[in-house]
Amino acid sequence: MQKRAFTLTELLIALGIIGTIAALCIPSLMTTINNKSLAIQLQNNVAAVQQAIANQKIIxxxxxxxxxxFANETDFYALFQSSKGETCSASSTTKCWGDSYRVIGGGNFSLAEETPPAAAIRLKNGATIAYLNGKLNLSAEASKKALCEVLIDVNGPDEPNIVGRDLFGFFISKDGVISGNVSTGAGTCDTPSECFNALVKNNYNVPDDKHYYNTDEHDEG
Incomplete structure (x- = not known):
């Protein structure tokens, strides 16, 4: 029995359907891959800071x-001297930070909300880190008070420049514990330290946007 071949019209229709499916699926897939890559970069940089903490305790x-x-900005940056690529000042930030940032839930985010640093460094791996004086009480115990905050853009000035995608912040306590900040309300995270906290709680797996907040504080629903 002779098999019937596809006509040109049928072939074009099939290709059109495949193209439509690809157009719908590929952007979502690429976003997922990019988000995972950025989360891995964050995890690697946090691990480097954790190692520096351990080394300082020994030294x-x-x-x-x-x-x-970790007690001051100058000595903190000196820890990363061998892996430093660029140095930025408060008046010259283009090599370290994005021109503007936005939050996941919509709207713009200003670095001024995080008390912008007088200086920052961009590492050879592309990440920008800045040392800030932390004022957050991580617990009622005085020893848990944050010694400093580290602001990090895992790929420097490159896009997406979104809080919770490539811009994060975390606190280092006096006893060397790294932590984020709890969300102030249900919905997406609004600050770098809130998004860091949410991502760590989810084992560095990027949550859905509507669930991107500290699940210890709010039910996912």
């Missing part, structure tokens, strides 16, 4: 991070 023979290089 300084102390458990109090205020007695280490």
């Amino acid at each position: 300084k023979n102390t458990k109090d991070m205020s007695e280490t290089a």
Whole structure:
């Protein structure tokens, strides 16, 4: 029995259907892949900071991070001297930060909300890190008070420049614990430290936008 071949019209219709499906699926797939890549970059940079904390405790023979290089901006940046690529000042930021940032839920985000640093460095791996003086009480115990905050854009000035995608922040306590901040309301995270907290709670798997907040504080629904 002779098999019937596709006509040109049928072939064009089939290709059109395939193209439509691809147009619908590929952007979503690429977004998922890009988000995962950025989350991995964040995780790797956090691991580097954690290693620096451990090293400082050994070198300084102390458990109090205020007695280490994490106590001030100059000594903190010196820890990353071998992996530093660029240095930025408050008046010259284009090599380190994006021109503008926005939040996942919509709207713009200003770095001024995070007390912009006088200086920042861009590492050779592309990430920008900045040392800020932390004021957040992580617990009622004085020893848990944040010593500093680290603001990080995992790919520097490159896009997407979105809080919770490539811009994050985390606090380092006096005893060397890294943590984020709880969300102030249900919905998407609004600040770099809230988004960091949410991402860590989800094991560095990027949550759906509507569930991108601290699940310890709010039900996902």
